[in-house]
Amino acid sequence: MSRLRLLSAAALLAVAANSHATSLIVTTDAIVGALKATSDVTSDASSSLRDNKIVLAARDDAASFVASEGAIRGVKLESAFDHIRHQAPQLNATDEQLAQAILAI
Known part of the structure; x- marks a missing residue:
């Protein structure tokens, strides 16, 4: 009878370990996928803005805005x-x- 319990415990342990490893892989894949998607969106947004x-045209206004801690808001910056x-509503x-970010481009 103890052999049966030992084999059952070993089988249960193997199934639990396999299940844990699978859930870790799925979780890791989900996190990596989400980070890659975020990185792709950020990269696409910054590269398209770099050429815009x-x-x-708003760089000078952005410099004034940052230097004045938001007190000076130029028309080009608002635009x-x-x-x-409008281009990146998720931002x-x-x-x-x-x-x-405009100054860094």
Whole structure:
């Protein structure tokens, strides 16, 4: 009888270990996939903005905005903010973050 229990325990342990490994692989694949998708969206957005005339024209306004801690808001910068938020509605960035991103391009 103890052999049967020992074999049952070994079988249960093998199934549990296999199940745990499978769930770890699935979880890891899901996380890596989500990170890759986020990276692709960010890369696509930044590369398309890098060549955008509206965004490039707002660099001076962005510099004034950042230097004045948001007190100076130029027309070109406002236009760039609207353009960026229209192009990437999933982007949850503050005006300060967008201005700094424009300066970094």
